Amino acid sequence: MMHADTSSRLQQQIRACRDPIQIMSHIVLGYPSLEENRLVMDQMVAAGVHVIELQIPFSEPIADGPVIAYANQESLRRGFRVEEGLNFIAESVRRYPIPILIMTYVNILMARGVESFIQQSATMGVRGLIVPDLPLEEAGSAMEWCRLHGKGGLDWIHLFTPTSGMDRLEALGRHASGMVYCVARRGVTGQRTDFDPALMDFLNRCRAATTVPLALGFGVRSHTDVQQLIGKVELAVVGTAAIEVHLSQGVEAVGRFFSGLKQAV
Amino acid sequence: MKKGYFGTFGGAYIPEILHETFRRLTQAYEDARQDPQFWREYLEVMENYSGRPTPLTFAENLTRHFGRKIYIKREDLNQTGAHKANNVMGQGLLVRRMGKKRVIAETGAGQHGVATATMAARMGFECVIYMGAKDVERQRPNVFWMQQLGATVVPVNSGSCTLKDAINEAMRDWVGSMDETHYVLGTACGAHPFPEMVSWFQSIIGIEARKQILDQAGCLPYRVYACVGGGSNAMGIFQGFINDSQVELIGVEAGGEGIASGKHASRLASGAGQMGVAHGYKTLFLQDGDGQMRETHSVAAGLDYVGVSPILAHLHATGRVRFASADNREVVDALKKLMRYEGLIGALESMHGVARAFAEMPSMPEDSVVIINLSGRGDKDIFTIADALDDPGWREFILQKARQYQNR
Numbered sequence: 001m002m003h004a005d006t007s008s009r010l011q012q013q014i015r016a017c018r019d020p021i022q023i024m025s026h027i028v029l030g031y032p033s034l035e036e037n038r039l040v041m042d043q044m045v046a047a048g049v050h051v052i053e054l055q056i057p058f059s060e061p062i063a064d065g066p067v068i069a070y071a072n073q074e075s076l077r078r079g080f081r082v083e084e085g086l087n088f089i090a091e092s093v094r095r096y097p098i099p100i101l102i103m104t105y106v107n108i109l110m111a112r113g114v115e116s117f118i119q120q121s122a123t124m125g126v127r128g129l130i131v132p133d134l135p136l137e138e139a140g141s142a143m144e145w146c147r148l149h150g151k152g153g154l155d156w157i158h159l160f161t162p163t164s165g166m167d168r169l170e171a172l173g174r175h176a177s178g179m180v181y182c183v184a185r186r187g188v189t190g191q192r193t194d195f196d197p198a199l200m201d202f203l204n205r206c207r208a209a210t211t212v213p214l215a216l217g218f219g220v221r222s223h224t225d226v227q228q229l230i231g232k233v234e235l236a237v238v239g240t241a242a243i244e245v246h247l248s249q250g251v252e253a254v255g256r257f258f259s260g261l262k263q264a265v
Numbered sequence: 266m267k268k269g270y271f272g273t274f275g276g277a278y279i280p281e282i283l284h285e286t287f288r289r290l291t292q293a294y295e296d297a298r299q300d301p302q303f304w305r306e307y308l309e310v311m312e313n314y315s316g317r318p319t320p321l322t323f324a325e326n327l328t329r330h331f332g333r334k335i336y337i338k339r340e341d342l343n344q345t346g347a348h349k350a351n352n353v354m355g356q357g358l359l360v361r362r363m364g365k366k367r368v369i370a371e372t373g374a375g376q377h378g379v380a381t382a383t384m385a386a387r388m389g390f391e392c393v394i395y396m397g398a399k400d401v402e403r404q405r406p407n408v409f410w411m412q413q414l415g416a417t418v419v420p421v422n423s424g425s426c427t428l429k430d431a432i433n434e435a436m437r438d439w440v441g442s443m444d445e446t447h448y449v450l451g452t453a454c455g456a457h458p459f460p461e462m463v464s465w466f467q468s469i470i471g472i473e474a475r476k477q478i479l480d481q482a483g484c485l486p487y488r489v490y491a492c493v494g495g496g497s498n499a500m501g502i503f504q505g506f507i508n509d510s511q512v513e514l515i516g517v518e519a520g521g522e523g524i525a526s527g528k529h530a531s532r533l534a535s536g537a538g539q540m541g542v543a544h545g546y547k548t549l550f551l552q553d554g555d556g557q558m559r560e561t562h563s564v565a566a567g568l569d570y571v572g573v574s575p576i577l578a579h580l581h582a583t584g585r586v587r588f589a590s591a592d593n594r595e596v597v598d599a600l601k602k603l604m605r606y607e608g609l610i611g612a613l614e615s616m617h618g619v620a621r622a623f624a625e626m627p628s629m630p631e632d633s634v635v636i637i638n639l640s641g642r643g644d645k646d647i648f649t650i651a652d653a654l655d656d657p658g659w660r661e662f663i664l665q666k667a668r669q670y671q672n673r
């Protein structure tokens with residue numbers, strides 16, 4: 001049996017950081033363009049973001065809210081290809097000192113062969129894979145291939161959700177490695193989240209279910225949100241809010257936005 | 266075999282947030298299947314509300330014309346004019362059992378949306394229907410009826426603005442609303458238990474048809490034809506004959522502008538479908554090398570879909586069901602023939618099965634008994650059919666109507 005994996009590079013990197021809470025940001029590749037993605041990543045890293053997840057667009061993004069779903073669609077309409085996305089990811093891993101994760105849907109992996117996708121990710125130095133439509137029951141081989149090809153360098157990242165009972169959280173927790181992505185509420189990305197006692201109670205249950213670091217995503221938008229999560233989770237995930245800032249105020253504003261969030265840290 | 270799998274197809278590729286919802290749905294479905302009272306209640310509702318059993322009509326004139334004995338299973342006579350009623354009433358009864366108060370659904374042609382809206386009106390559920398913006402435009406009359414029936418119709422502007430995008434949007438609703446909401450999936454696709462559950466409700470077609478053909482023809486049919494969008498009407502009638510190995514089963518997909526044109530929705534017959542996962546299940550999808558879903562084409566909005574029932578994909582792989590396609594032109598020609606010979610106005614979807622059966626008549630021994638499933642009636646397609654037939658009188662009528670509205 002695999003235990004919560006202390007040899008995980010991702011986990012080591014998260015644990016090594018002394019900040020009271022870390023920021024994980026999200027980018028949809030090819031939206032508005034890979035060139036602009038690069039500029040935004042430069043801003044994020046300069047502002048001190050700790051982890052970045054790069055989303056490979058898919059035509060059927062069922063788990064994403066309107067803003068990110070639209071970004072997926074627009075990227076594809078502008079001609080995004082997975083091959084150039086992977087090249088961009090490889091380059092990002094080389095360019096930045098922080099962990100890079102891939103988020104996408106399982107069909108993108110299947111089209112290239114799940115094992116070869118995982119092998120390639122491991123070779124590139126990607127630290128984790130987040131694939132929301134491959135549930136635990138279907139993820140056995142994928143987890144195995146991450147261990148086999150990643151040798152601690154590539155984690156299969158599980159999701160905890162507030163609809164999961166303690167049994168389910170524990171089942172997921174037993175397979176967790178690197179970190180667990182906690183979904184703050186029902187619904188899709190981009191809607192408002194109440195940082196209320198129910199959420200804190202959920203996070204306590206998450207903590208009890210695994211020993212690996214926790215990231216909380218869905219609806220984290222502001223400095224105050226991040227501050228409220230200190231001591232509850234290791235990472236706060238900011239996705240939609242940053243895309244909105246980028247679109248309405250441009251690339252530099254993304255840097256200012258994340259510097260602002262870091263004040264909480 | 267793993268639960269929810271048919272060969273290598275099927276499964277439940279759902280976001281973690283829906284894990285518990287699917288667990289409970291599967292439980293409710295399995296309990297209902299164990300409970301003879303549930304099926305009795307279902308039959309009562311279908312008899313009393315939807316006019317079942319639907320007739321198996323002997324097509325006298327076509328039989329004379331083709332020299333083969335042609336029988337037509339009349340799913341067009343259901344409440345709201347299609348086999349969709351079988352599925353929605355079944356799921357409605359299940360929703361009652363689960364104690365939920367709100368239903369959502371995707372719709373392409375609008376048939377499943379209208380069927381869901383009638384079910385919701387009848388059973389007292391709140392109802393929201395997601396429909397691709399393009400389909401809202403193409404199928405305005407159905408939008409009108411859904412609204413009159415009390416449903417909220419949400420036009421979906423993402424992706425290709427068609428059925429697959431409506432499915433995604435319904436899923437987005439459901440991941441937030443699952444506590445009080447049931448998603449009434451319209452066909453034998455999606456995550457387990459939907460393919461199996463929808464097929465179960467639709468099996469009423471085949472159960473009736475087998476008995477009827479034995480009564481009327483005194484023998485089993487040589488072949489059974491059905492159109493295949495997601496695959497629910499085909500699964501419905503095929504199940505009645507699946508164990509009769511001498512009966513050939515033919516699923517007919519949308520050939521659109523012709524397989525060679527690339528503008529079609531034929532996943533199996535064309536050989537173009539590739540194994541993939543989307544919308545919660547694994548099957549053969551029309552997709553590109555990156556795994557992005559392609560656009561599909563058909564005159565029949567209800568067949569215009571990238572995936573196909575995992576159960577049918579499996580029956581295709583095992584060879585138990587043969588797949589073929591009919592293109593737009595063949596479909597319109599077959600419709601003209603069916604109307605003139607038998608006085609039946611078939612839905613454009615259903616006409617795919619009819620068209621292919623007509624085309625294959627010469628390959629069957631004389632006097633062979635053939636069943637064609639007429640999954641729905643075509644009067645809902647009046648705008649599309651009038652366009653396809655290029656009918657001048659209809660055109661004049663629409664122009665005049667438009668002038669009337671403009672002058673108001």
Ligand SMILES: Cc1ncc(COP(=O)(O)O)c(C=O)c1O
Pocket residue numbers: 347348373374375376377451452453492493494495496497498499566567568612614615640641642
């Ligand atoms: C009349 C009719 N037949 C067939 C279909 C295709 O669906 P399925 O393959 O699930 O029967 C539709 C879908 O809207 C329809 O309206």
